[in-house]
Amino acid sequence: MNTGTDEAVQAVENFDPAAHAASMVGHHYRVDDYYEVGREKVREYARAVQDYHPVHWDEDLAQEYGYDGLLAPLTFISLVGILAQRKLFEQIVTGYDLSQILQTDQILEFHRPIKVGDQLVCDVYLHSFRQAFGGDIIVTKNIVTAQNDELVLTTYTTLIGRSGGDIDPNLNDVVRNVLMHGIGEDAPDHRPRANVPAPVVA
Structure with a gap:
């Protein structure tokens, strides 16, 4: 008799992701490592979203903005x-398939801009949970700080999840076709700062 195994299987079968998520409201964790904002990552991201404001591209012009x-x-x-x-979703609000999670709303409250060189740390709070419209509505609160605990950003993100059910095998193709993958022709050339010395050619 595998009583222990049977009980474990039964526990998995009886697990209710929605009830578990509701019980975790108020739970908080800090992401283990910081995210360092890189100079070229900023340009890469600006290119991907086709944001050509000069403060994302040209350091001299960014300096003119202060x-x-x-x-x-x-x-x-x-x-x-x-x-x-x-x-x-991997460790706290378990039981949801990430392909079944839809972000429906986000509030961003900036306390200062994100800059190259920032080492960003994120504290995540499970802010609220409720069920409506056949789905589970999960709101998270993220507090982002830089080095020296300088407050950068507070966000509230609303997600709708659905546990169980079959996954549409065509979902990956749909998502891939929605994502932006082209590079705009209007992307500016970027230059190093004028006060950076040119390399010496022997």
Whole structure:
């Protein structure tokens, strides 16, 4: 008799992701590592979202705006958010298939711009949970700080999840076709700062 195995199987079968998520409201964790904002990552991201404001591309022009380096586009924080919320569904709010999770709303409250050189740390809170419209509505609160605990950003993200059910095998193709993969022809050439010495050619 495998009583222990049978009980484990029964526990898995009886696991209710929605009830578990509701019980975890108020839970908080800090992402283990920081995300360092890189100079070329900012330009790469700006190119991908076709944001050609000069503060994302040209360090001299960014300095004219009062900053000592490139600024990240506003939605750059999504790169950090994806990493932060992955743990939420892998370890905290378990039982959901990530392909069944849909982001429906996000509130971003910037306390200062994201800059090259920032080492961003994210604290994630399971802010609220409710069921409506046949889905589970999960709201997370993320507090993003830079080195020296400087507050950068507070976000509230609303997600709708559905546990169980069959996954559409064509879903991956649909998502792939929706994602932006082209590079805009209007992307500016970027240059190093004027005060960086040119390399010496022997």
